[in-house]
Structure formats: structure tokens, C-alpha cells
Amino acid sequence: MSGVQGYNPRTGAAVGEAVPETSDREVDALARAGAAAFPSWSGLPAVERAAVLDAVASALDASSAELVEIADAETALGVPRLTTELKRTTNQLRLFGEMLREGSYVEATLDSANPGIIPPRPVLRRMLRPLGTVGVFAASNFPFAFSVAGGDTASALAAGCPVVVKAHPSHPGTSQLTAQIVSSVVPAGVFGIVHGQQAGVALVKHPAIKAVGFTGSTVGGRALFDIASSRPDPIPFYGELGSVNPTVVLPQAAAARPEGFAAEFVGSLTLGVGQFCTNPGLVFAPESLVPALANAVSAAVGGPMLNERMSDSYRSGTEGLAASGLAALVASGTAPAEGWSVEPRLYQVPLSTFAENLEKLTEEHFGPAAIVVTYTDPAELEPVLPRLPGTLTGTVHAGEAEHDAAGRIAESLRPVVGRLVFNGWPTGVAVAWGMHHGGPWPATTNPLHTSVGATSIRRWVAPVSYQSWPDALLPAELREGNPLGIPRRVDGVLGVH
Template sequence: MTTTPVWSVDPRTGKQREQVAVEATPQEVDEAVRNAHAARGALADAPARAAFLRTAADLLDGAAAHVVEAADAETALGPGRLTGELARTTGQLRAFADAVEDGSHLDIRIDRADASLSPPRPELRRYKVPLGVVAVYAASNFPLAFSVPGGDTASALAAGCPVVVKAHPDHPATSELCASLLRRAAVASGLPADVVSVVHGFDAGLALIRHPLVSAAGFTGSIRGGRALFDAAAARPVPIPFHGELGSLNPVVVTPAAAVERAEEIGSGLAGSVTLGVGQFCVKPGLVLVPEGPAGDRLTNALTKALGETEPGVLLDHRMRENFIAGVGERAALAGVEAPVTPGSGGEHTVGAGYLTVAAERLLGSAPGGEYEVLLEECFGPVTVVVRYADQREAGAVLGRLGGNLSATLQLSAAETEGAPGPASELIGQVTELAGRIVVNGWPTGVAVAPAQHHGGPYPAATSHSTSVGGTAIERWLRPVAYQSVPDALLPPELREANPLGLPRRVTEAAGAAGS
């Protein structure tokens, strides 16, 4: 049988480093999924799940130097960035271990029987159960936090779902290393190693989404790739949930008052957000609405200065570099589009940061779907498009041309943040329809891992209304089941009257019952 090697490549040189694995055959994908499916019963042990997640975090931390070195060699993201990402990754694992022990994600609800109601209410007890095997598609730009040991994997395991990860080709060695640590952690916690496994290869990714024992999937990547997998998930004989984070422009609106008040601060802050991680964050601000006039000029002058002083950087792979150069070239060639700092090639293996600018009037004068529509699409890399608007009507019209986004940012003046009715409150309402996270007087890059976080949004930012970051990410891998008039001895332990597991629950008593 012919095998296709999987190589680790150095993005700083474009040269192959080492052969890491071979692409999985359909038979190997089938074996991985079946082994994962067989491990479901072991994951039903909540204390073992929590111990597993914490042990995985400890092993990753213990191997930090090796993990960071492997990831940097394959992504060029740098030890500082990757050290922080590893801390985020292990923090996620520990947070989901806490969630397993807390049990509130099970959303236990008990309604006592009440014959006095019309119609009468039977005894009902409801909680959530794991879906089954989850396919995770690793991201290119986060080799740790959104890949093999990342949030999709951690939340699925916390829910009690085994995981098969389709590794990203940009960091296969890092993926294999992290997978080995997670499998060691499983065994050390008394669980089968096959609660986590990794496969490589484009065809393996398709075989995975189509496998009849895969019950759900999580994805972070491009609109094109994510939509193809989403369609495949929906076309199965038994469709499955596909939670995809696809692409986002992450618009920023700078009000005239904010520009007058702190133009230079906003311009330099924007440059930092656009170039963070060489512009390879999914929440990079890709479209910025700036008012015309002297204050807007001060802002763009600060942006020009900051971006002009930014050193060229290395993208995750040479294909992305080529796409970035082609993408900014296509945009810059449009009539009326200027490049105060020209983005594009920064050398044989690097790219230079920059920005493009266009009048809102020019953009709005073009037909939807026409050649200027490319300015309203994500360009992966260190570039943003500044749209100069004359008034709030023009700014609102530009926002009205956008699809769904992960984030939307408003830069407001001190007076506008006081909440009086006016343009700022109207903008909040408009961007709430566009995005899953609204930021005021900050920048969207840097997504805190917290219980209240939401990392998702209307399509095409995501294919579902769930989040891939934060405590509620676990909800993607669970489904509710209600038990009606089931004798206590036959109920799952989580729902029994004595609450032997000590789980939080919401109880609705019958009318007239003691304590109601």
C-alpha cells in the first residue's frame, strides 16, 4: 500500500525538517474512531475525567520547553507567544476539570408531579448526556490552544466525549507530541489511551466527518474549508452538529468624538492589534471606519508611523504568504484604494505589514457582490482596510454591507461611554446584530478564557450559535434527555432523589408543597 509522508516544515526557510507521520488511510481512520467509540464508557467516570484533564495539563507544563521548541520550529510564532499560548492551553484543561467536578453543565432540572395543574404535570427529571465521538479539526494559527490539546478537545473530553483530532499540516510534530502527552495522561488516570487520537491528511479529514460513529465536530479555519466540512456533516445519512469557526472581518468603528479625543492612541493601538501574531489572529481588526477630517488624519498618521516601523514577519506557511501577497495586491489595484503603508512581501520568506484606505462613498457606490466586495472579506495577515466616512449614515451603511463577525469594536469618547441616548447607543445596537463579542475602547485580539466569554457569531463567523472559548463551550457536545415518571432506582445517579453525587439542580415543587 502506498503511503503519503507527513513532513514538518520550517516556515522561516520553507524547508522540510523531518518526516513526522504518514497520512491516515480510510482503514486507519475507521480504527481510530471505533477505538474512541469503545472508550466512551470509561469517560462516564467523572472523577477520572477531571483527573485526566488535570494530569494532561501537568504533563504539558512539565514538557513546556520541548512543546514550545517544537511549535516554534513549525510556526515561527516565537517562544514568548507560544509560552503564553501553552499557559492558556493548560489553563483551559484545568478549568474544564473544575467544570466536570462542579456539574452545573449538566443543567439538572426536576419538576415535581402536580395533578392540580391543567393539564396535570408528571414527574420530570432532565439533564444532559454526551453526544459520542467528537471530530476536532485543528487550527493553523494556534498550534496548542486551538489544536490537539486545545479548547475543542478539552471541552469535548470534559463532556465525556472521546476525541479524534485531524492534525493541521502546519504543525504535525507539535500535534504528535501533544497527543502523546494526552494519551499518557489518560492511561495515568485509569482511562484508555484511545480517548484521544490523531490522524493526518486531507482525505483523513473527509473520512472522519463522514464516519457513522462520529457524533459531532469542531473546526477552526477558513470559510472555504469549514463550509465544505459543514456541508459534508449535513449531507450524511444521519447529519451531525458541526461547530465551525470560519472567518471574520472584525470591524472597528471610531466615532468623530473619539478621534478628536485620542486619535494617536487609537492609531497606535490599532497597529498593535493588526500586527499581533503577524496578523494571524482570527479576531484581527480587518476593517476600520475612521471619520474624515483633521482628527481622522491624525489617527491615520499614527497608524502609518506605527506600521512603518513594524519589522517584517514570517507567516505560518509559504502558501499563506503567497495568498496574503496576492490578496493585498488585488485589493490595492482597485480604483480609489490607496496604500499609505504598502503591505506585501517583506523578503524571501517574510511579509511586511501595512494598510489600505478607501472612501466610504466609493465602497458604497459599488454594487454588492462586485469587485469592491473583496474589501469586505478577511485577508489573513498583517493588513487592515481603513474606510473614511463622512457621517454616521455612511458608517452605518458600510456596516450594513457586512456579514457575521466574531467581534465588533467601538472606539468612543469619554462622554459617549456615559450611556446617554445618541449615536453610540445606536452603534451598539447595530453591531450587536453583526457580532458575537462587542468591544468598547479596547481591541479584539486577546480572547480571555472566562465563563462569560463568547467566541462565535453569525455566519460566516461561525456555523452555529455556540462558543469555542469559555465555560459554555462544553454545551456543544451534550444533548438533553428528560425522564418522565421513572422510578428512582432506575434513574441515572445524577437525577436520583438523594442526589448521591451532590450536583447542583433546579427543582420546581408542586403547588402547595412545603417550602414552595
């Protein structure tokens, strides 16, 4: 049987044993086990699911050293970053536990009867309930936070959905160890893991799978979205795909501190060797800022990418950009002479050329490369920005006297952007109520949803209404007297009642 082999990006050498690819029969067994576990898992009181999520978090924290060691061997992302990422992951699990205890995520809604209106209203009770077993495709670039026990898994488990994860082939050992830890805590059938591309396809097609979460490339995500959408019974597919993350630097902000700005930019660009969905790959700046940006990129040091394919793809993509004659290479950093390392790169193109070749120049080149698009007057940007492909983030840097212009730029960006950042950087995605990590196609396959933050749980729950239903037969969330003490909407009014 073929297997999924992890490699050390610093050396190209194999790490550990290959993990066997999961057969269609095994996928079937895991999906069915999820379906069998669904009634009991979804039927647990939310506070009990919260306790399980907390226990998963504690178990992962307790194995931090071991998890980080194998993840570093398989990804070369470094011990400090990976230690922080694991902590982010366990805090994320705990956030969902807090949400379950707060209870408003079910949107409990109580309407009294009104027979006198048209149409007449019976007694109605509405809440969100879990969809069923969920498939989760782990990402390459976050071996913890967007992987086996990452945000998709945490939010789906919190919702009451069993999860079957398709592991990413760049870190099979990390994935297996994480899966063992999760499995040791959650009830049987609630969690499973599969390996191999064919297993992923089988998972999306399986009748017991009711929704899918995915973080990865536009090409891979689109292929799976098409499979999910063309099932006899189409299911929701939430893909977080590519993103160019435009950053607009207004003239005063550019002039105020070019070197400081350039240093921050390069910090964001090269974080994790540029392997962030929110990597600032497209900068709109006055020509005067280019030397500082070029200097900073020249001084920057790259590193090994997660796998050989990504490294090759970064090289060929960026070289294709220069060969197209549309963008000029203005700076190139260095890279350690090891494994799959790549160097940071900066390209330049005038706004007019960019506007004429927008589709070609907004292809994502995953890694530490950026294009600086030079403009003269910020007003020239307003017709161009709404034409950008959908993107997770849009950033504006503005001086004190440029707030009005920043507002206009933001309005131009808003239709294509999920998160607007002011005088900051798009990398670093907070796990919070107020986070939206999403955006229009191709940033995601569904602009209504986020894959990070409290509201990511929405992807896995659907409403059900109970009409004239006996109180004793209702879920506790909907009973008279609000026995759980959760926020509810009663006759249209939100409150703890």
C-alpha cells in the same frame, strides 16, 4: 506512502521527518475505538474526568520546553508567545475541570408531577449528556490553544466525548508530540489523531463520529460543513471560520490621542503576524485619523506566516485589493528578509465606496492587513454596519461624551457580531464563563455556539429526559437529595437543591 511534512517558516526548510498520512482504515479504527471507549468515559463521574483533564494539563506543562521548541520551529511564532499559548491551553483544560466539579453544566432539572394541569405533568428529570465520539479539526494559527489539546478537545473530553483530532499540516511534529502526551494520560480509545486531508474527510463521514469542531478558513470549513450536513445522518458541525472584526472609532476617540490609538491598533493588527481570527481588519475612522494609522503601519515590521500558501494568499489577496481600484494602499510596513515573511499593509476607502462594494471589500485577507473606511458622521455608519458579514467581534472606541453614539453603533453591530468590545482590541480571547467566541455566518457555521469559554462544552452535550424514572436508576446528578451538591433547577427555581 505520502506524508505530512512540517517546514520552518523562517527558512522554508523541512523540520523533522514527514508524518505518514492516516489511511481510511486507520481512521475507521480510531473512530471505532472512540465509540468503544464512550460508555466508560462518559460513565465516569464528572469529578474523575476533571482529574484526567488536570493530569493532561500537568503533563503538557511538564513538556513545555520541548513542545515550544518544536512548535517554534514549525510556526515561527516565537518562544514567548508559544510559551504563553501553551499555558493558556493548560489553564483551559483546568477551567473545564473546575466546571465539571461545579456541575451546573449538565443543567440538572427536576419537575414534580402536576396531574391537574393541561397537559398533565408527570415526574420529569432532565440533564445534558455527551453525544458520542467527536472529530476536531485543529487550526493553523494556534498550534496549542486551538489544536490537538486545544479548546475543542478540552471541552469535548470534559463533556465525556472521546476525541479524534485531525492535525493541521502546518505543525505535524508539534501535533504528534502533543498527541503522545495526551494519549499517555487518558484511557485507551478516548483520544486519537489523524493526518492528511483525506483522513479529515473520512473522519467527518464516519458513522461513529457524532459531531465535529473546526477552526480554519471559510472555504475549508464550508466544504466540511457540507459533508457533515449531507451525511445520511447529518451531524452538528461547529466551524469557526473567517471574520473581518470591524472597529469603529468615533470622532472624539480618534481626536483624543491619534498616535496612541494607532500604536495600539498596529499592535493588535500585527500580533502573531496578523494570524488571529480576531485580527482588526476593518476600521471605520474619521479621515483625520488616517495619517497616524498610516505612520504606525509604515513603521511596523511583519514576519513569516505559518506556511507558504498563506503567505502567497496574503500577497495576492492584498494586491488584488489595490488592483481593484476600490481601495488605495496608504501604508506598507517592512518584513524580515526571511522565509515566508510578509509586511503589514493599510488600505483606505471612503464609506460610500465601501457601502457600494461591501461584499468585495469584506473578504478576509488573513494576515496583517487592514482597510480603513473613512466616514464623516457616525450616523452614516448605522445603515452600513448591519450589512457586514457575520463576525466574531465588533469594537467601538468612544470618548467620554460619545457613549450615546457608541450605544447606537453597538445596536447596529449586534446582529452581525458575537462579541462587542469597548475601547479595547478584539485580539486576546479570554477563557471564561462570559466569553462568546462565535457569531453569525461566516464567522461560524452555527451562531448559537462558542469555541472558547465555559459554554463551549454545550456543543458536545444533548438533553435527555427521564419520565417517572425510579430514583435509584437515575444518574447521580438527578437523584433526590442532590447527592453531588450541584446547582439544579427544581420546579423551575435555580439553586443548589
